[in-house]
Amino acid sequence: MSSRRRSNNSRFTQDEINDLVLKLQSLLPNSSSRCTSRASSSSKILEETCNYIRKLHSEVDDLSEKLSQVLDSADTNTVDLVDTLLTLLQQ
Incomplete structure (x- = not known):
């Protein structure tokens, strides 16, 4: 399949x-342990995906x-440090 986008009516x-x-x-x-043949139905795979x-x-x-609880009990310096780290991770 090509990598280009399909239109809505494709x-x-x-x-x-x-x-x-x-x-x-x-x-x-654990998908490596599953059978990858056509025997695994598409609906079953989609159901497993939704559950996951x-x-x-x-x-x-x-x-x-848990993070909110930790931040609620932390001092201002710790909160600022966590905020900085989260900002860096999002970049």
């Missing part, structure tokens, strides 16, 4: 969809809450 071929789903599966944890994204969102929320 259609993907079944082979392109299968290729994209397999690429998506490779991004999931939900799990990541939950982890981000938990970590954000």
